[in-house]
Amino acid sequence: MEPRKTDFDAIVIGAGFAGLRMLHELRELGLSAHVFEAGSDVGGTWYWNRYPGARTDSESWVYAYSFSKELQDEWNWSERFPSQPEALAYLQHVADRFDMRRDISFNTRVESASWDERANLWTVRDGAGRSYSCRALISAVGVLSKPYVPPFPGIEKFRGEWYVTGRWPKERVDFAGKRVVVIGTGATAIQAIPIIAQTARHLTVLQRTPNYVLPARNGPLTEEERQAIRRDYDAIWQQAREHFFGFAMDPAGRTIADVTPEQHQRILERGWETGGFRFIFESFDDIFIDERSNEVACEFIRNKIRAIVKDPATAELLCPKDYPLTAKRPPLGHYYYETFNRPNVSLCDISSDPITELTERGVRTATREFEADLIVFATGFDAVTGTLMAMDVRGRRGVTIARKWQDGPRTHLGIMVDGFPNFFMVLGPQSPFANIPVVIDGMVDWIGRALRHMREQGLATFEAKPEAVEAWRKHVDQLVNATVLAKGRSWFLGDNIPGKPHVTLFHFGGAGVYRRECLAEAERGFEGFVGSKG
Numbered sequence: 001m002e003p004r005k006t007d008f009d010a011i012v013i014g015a016g017f018a019g020l021r022m023l024h025e026l027r028e029l030g031l032s033a034h035v036f037e038a039g040s041d042v043g044g045t046w047y048w049n050r051y052p053g054a055r056t057d058s059e060s061w062v063y064a065y066s067f068s069k070e071l072q073d074e075w076n077w078s079e080r081f082p083s084q085p086e087a088l089a090y091l092q093h094v095a096d097r098f099d100m101r102r103d104i105s106f107n108t109r110v111e112s113a114s115w116d117e118r119a120n121l122w123t124v125r126d127g128a129g130r131s132y133s134c135r136a137l138i139s140a141v142g143v144l145s146k147p148y149v150p151p152f153p154g155i156e157k158f159r160g161e162w163y164v165t166g167r168w169p170k171e172r173v174d175f176a177g178k179r180v181v182v183i184g185t186g187a188t189a190i191q192a193i194p195i196i197a198q199t200a201r202h203l204t205v206l207q208r209t210p211n212y213v214l215p216a217r218n219g220p221l222t223e224e225e226r227q228a229i230r231r232d233y234d235a236i237w238q239q240a241r242e243h244f245f246g247f248a249m250d251p252a253g254r255t256i257a258d259v260t261p262e263q264h265q266r267i268l269e270r271g272w273e274t275g276g277f278r279f280i281f282e283s284f285d286d287i288f289i290d291e292r293s294n295e296v297a298c299e300f301i302r303n304k305i306r307a308i309v310k311d312p313a314t315a316e317l318l319c320p321k322d323y324p325l326t327a328k329r330p331p332l333g334h335y336y337y338e339t340f341n342r343p344n345v346s347l348c349d350i351s352s353d354p355i356t357e358l359t360e361r362g363v364r365t366a367t368r369e370f371e372a373d374l375i376v377f378a379t380g381f382d383a384v385t386g387t388l389m390a391m392d393v394r395g396r397r398g399v400t401i402a403r404k405w406q407d408g409p410r411t412h413l414g415i416m417v418d419g420f421p422n423f424f425m426v427l428g429p430q431s432p433f434a435n436i437p438v439v440i441d442g443m444v445d446w447i448g449r450a451l452r453h454m455r456e457q458g459l460a461t462f463e464a465k466p467e468a469v470e471a472w473r474k475h476v477d478q479l480v481n482a483t484v485l486a487k488g489r490s491w492f493l494g495d496n497i498p499g500k501p502h503v504t505l506f507h508f509g510g511a512g513v514y515r516r517e518c519l520a521e522a523e524r525g526f527e528g529f530v531g532s533k534g
């Protein structure tokens with residue numbers, strides 16, 4: 001029998017932050033690589049999420065690539081938290097600057113990928129029925145890339161316009177003079193609400209669970225600040241790589257027990273004024289792990305909400321009361337709470353009066369109907385596993401990834417799955433929850449090491465051992481149970497999707513710790529993995 005033709009050494013699925021970084025690494029390794037992207041351009045998250053107000057919650061100087069000094073030196077972020085157009089422009093610039101587009105097929109959705117046991121190749125099929133073969137298949141499909149809209153009955157009856165934040169159209173959406181209903185108060189809604197409120201005739205926000213919204217304190221970067229960042233870039237990146245959540249921040253160096261109650265308030269006030277996640281990470285080191293410390297920060301935020309929002313009933317509705325700060329990812333607000341002081345904005349609690357259907361006129365709950373000209377579904381994502389499990393990915397003996405993970409995802413290092421040889425994931429489940437560019441950089445570096453190891457050892461296959469996968473599951477379970485997260489319900493644990501297993505989707509041991517765990521695994525000769533020469 002003729003050996004099967006190999007189209008590429010490696011195929012990457014997705015041309016977002018991770019896919020572009022992976023393509024760069026593969027080229028550095030001298031491998032032939034191709035990227036398939038469902039969208040018509042690069043950008044991923046920043047291509048699809050064009051809703052008003054979309055921007056990063058990571059500070060711009062660490063929401064970037066670190067692999068090229070020239071890129072760092074020539075790119076100018078205009079703000080502390082870049083807007084969606086700017087984040088997209090950055091990724092477009094990277095694609096152009098490194099001449100990446102010639103290796104990317106756009107408007108091409110990968111529908112399936114199957115492992116050919118005899119040829120030791122992956123066969124990848126796209127939506128047009130074309131197929132390609134490759135030795136290594138790399139998923140860079142994103143952690144927040146499958147928007148979730150609950151199956152509300154009656155959507156087809158609604159006579160107005162409706163949009164989903166995670167699939168926002170490229171054309172401008174006009175809210176002027178319209179009655180707008182926003183469903184959801186997660187991170188995307190929190191960014192969109194203040195902007196929509198500026199022009200809508202009336203904005204009704206339907207809230208199921210309030211969030212702890214931290215003020216972003218966004219603003220333009222001055223030329224001096226940009227120069228200072230450039231000067232300190234290496235140190236900034238070193239700091240971000242070591243930081244628990246991948247940010248260029250130092251630990252606070254104190255816990256709540258170290259200072260008096262008066263000092264708590266002063267320290268938290270300083271964090272609140274500094275803005276962003278610095279409120280959490282530069283105030284006390286035990287907010288994420290100690291319930292008492294956490295509650296001090298929660299009550300501080302509730303008091304801020306009560307001070308900002310003039311209507312006491314609305315303020316109370318906006319106060320989260322039954323879960324700790326960080327049990328859900330805290331969003332950053334850009335005058336979010338202040339928006340509820342506008343006369344054209346109202347907040348309605350639907351936690352005990354849930355939506356039953358959409359009607360011709362709007363949204364109906366058991367007791368009320370909210371009339372709308374335009375509805376925004378800001379109802380979240382089937383996070384981390386949703387996009388990958390929707391694809392028909394088959395490993396050894398035709399087992400699909402969806403079946404393999406029916407009781408929850410299982411991986412080694414969040415990168416490989418037993419029974420799926422030569423299949424790598426950038427940001428796979430059970431990899432760290434942290435500032436994503438930092439995590440991507442470490443994971444891509446590790447995949448590069450593994451591919452080099454395969455080449456040096458003449459390996460045709462490389463895959464995780466089942467016992468290493470089981471050990472990683474126990475490890476990530478232990479890590480999450482040591483945090484306040486275990487006390488809440490969140491998309492971190494799959495709780496926003498009916499029927500999704502309640503297990504941690506992330507490694508909560510810190511980005512720096514994770515990076516060292518990965519490096520140690522490589523240095524021990526990839527002992528959690530098995531290879532064969534074919």
Ligand SMILES: Cc1cc2nc3c(=O)[nH]c(=O)nc-3n(C[C@H](O)[C@H](O)[C@H](O)COP(=O)(O)OP(=O)(O)OC[C@H]3O[C@@H](n4cnc5c(N)ncnc54)[C@H](O)[C@@H]3O)c2cc1C
Pocket residue numbers: 013014015016017018019036037038039043044045046047049054055056057058063108109110111140141142143144145188387391426427434435436437
């Ligand atoms: C609104 C929003 C704000 C965010 N802000 C931050 C932030 O401040 N900091 C942070 O660290 N993270 C943030 N994130 C997380 C964000 O997803 C990551 O920072 C980063 O963009 C992920 O890059 P990625 O390449 O892994 O995935 P994505 O950017 O999601 O890209 C995945 C790509 O894969 C493509 N794809 C998927 N399936 C297929 C298929 N079958 N065939 C072909 N192509 C496919 C998609 O079209 C997409 O382009 C945010 C997410 C959202 C939604």
